[in-house]
Amino acid sequence: MSKSRGREVDPRDRAFGKRVADLRRARGLTQQQLAALLSNRTSGWMSQVERGIQPVRRMDVLQEIAAALGVSAQTLNPDAPLPAPTAEPVPVLSNDLDAAREVIAGHPALDALLGTASAAPVDLAALAAQVDEMWEQTHQANHPVVSDIVTDLIPQLEQAVRTAPKEERPQAYRLLANAYQALAAAFARQGDARAAWVAADRAITTAELAGDALLVCAGVFRMVHAFVRLGDKQEAERAARTAIQALEQRGDLPPEGLSVLGSLHLAKALVHARQSQRTEAREEIGNARRVAQRLGEDRNDYHLEFGPTNVAIQAVSTAVELGDAGEAIDVAQSINAEELSPERQGRLLMDLGRAYAQRRQTTDAVECLLRAERLSPDLVQNHAAVRAAVKEMVLVSGPNVPKDLMDLADRTNAME
Structure with missing residues (x-):
């Protein structure tokens, strides 16, 4: 061990200090500026940390330094424990989808099963138009309209597949599977993981009855996101992995198949990122990027909006989940998402806001979150990670909380 002023310096502390110094310089910060981002720390203390004289043993201090540098705690100290996988906090849900919840709470086609349904002819073209409208409203995050459509549409489709x-x-089964997928997406974006799981499960079953294997795999994509929100990371990873393996056995996937395959890689990247599995998450982003290159364009097969742009958006989200805020900001600034749905645009802005929040750039963070909220209110107001970021910004701001941040905290129930 080397010595400093009569005391030995642990090589691990010296290596840790060098990583801090390298990352600080990469962010363009002085020791004084970095210390100012921390609680009750001075530039002298920061200097001692970087020279290895001041050990950092407490996890909360390690996490605070990591957040200020825009990286994960494991980047600074590979021996730091990974955060325990837990279910996302149950959000306070709006009632925009209550009618839809009632529809899936029971069996919507008992009349058809009991032989008491009307024998009116089935107009599949009209039902298809309603499914398209349901997806359009889902992408717009217009959940009250989605709920209104579902109230009549799902029972009609459940009857159609039987009559x-x-x-x-x-x-008819294909239309029903698409309707359930739209419903699963709407529930997931509102934060209702249990209802999203039910809808995704029904989507998979009906897609199989339709004889559409790719539609089944698209349903698995919805299921993976439901599992993630339920905190069931192992189940989510397995569902994504088995679907990917099945699709990769086919060497002649059409463009629609590539869209599904790439989307599943993105879903798997999210699962790994939520578990702080940095290498695995980046590997899946790379896999999705290669699929997008094969596809060669942004598409919306099975309403997945997969393509090079969506891969870049998910790369931003993955970087934020891993605590790599600087990387997330750099990637986000190069993305043009104008051709994608408001929900996708809102997602990009939401993750960019979270990245700025990790770097304690409160003004930029709030601006991005407010822009995301205008595009997709439910996404922002019901997202656990947004609530956590907003709460932290409020606490860090102390008595001088900006009014727009406090208003956002009220709308997201961040302080409850």
């Missing part, structure tokens, strides 16, 4: 002429039933 339509035999040759039309695969199409």
Whole structure:
């Protein structure tokens, strides 16, 4: 061990200090500026840390330095324990989808099963138009309208798959699977993981009855996101992995298949990022990027909005989940998402806001979150990570909390 003023310096502390110094310089910060981002720390203390004289043993201090530098605690100290995987906090949900919850709470086609349903002819073209409208409203995050559509549409489709002429039933099942997928997406974005799981499960079952294997795999994508929100990371990873393996066995995937495959890689990246599995998460982003290159364009097969742009957006989200705020900001600033849905645009702005929050750039963070909220209110107001970021910014601001931040905290229930 080397010595400093009569005391030995542990090589691990010296290595830790060098990592801090390198990252600080990469962010363009002085020791005084970095110390100012921490609680009750001075530039002298920061200097001692970087020289290895001042050990950093407490996890809360390590996490605070990491957040100020825009990296994960494991980046600064590979021996730091990974955060324990837990379920996301149960959000305070709005009632925008209450009618939809009632529809899936029971069996929506008992009349058809009991033989008491009307024998009215099935108009699949009209039902298809309603499914398209449901997806449009889902992408717009217009959940009250989605709920209104579902109230009549799901029972009609459940009846159609049982009463339509035999040759039309695969199409009816395909429409029903798409409707359940839209509902799963809406529930997930509002934060209702249990309802999202139910809808995704029904989507997978009906897609199989439609004979559409790619639609089944798209349903698995929705299921993975439900598992993630439930905190079931192992189940989420397994669901994504098995679907990916099945798709990769086919060497002749059409563009629609590539969209599903790439989306599943992105979902798997999210699962790994939530578990702070940095190498695995980045590997899946790389896999998705290669699939997007094969696809060669942004598409919306199975309403997945997969393509090079969406991969870049997910790379931002993954970097934020891993605590790499600087990387997230750099990538986000190079993305043009104008052609994607408001929900996707809102997601990008939301993650950019979270990245700025990690770097304690409160003004930029609030501006991005407010822009995201205008595009997709439910996404922002019901997202656990947004609530955590807003709460931290309020606490860090102390008595001088900006009014727009405090208003956002009220709308997200961040301080409850």
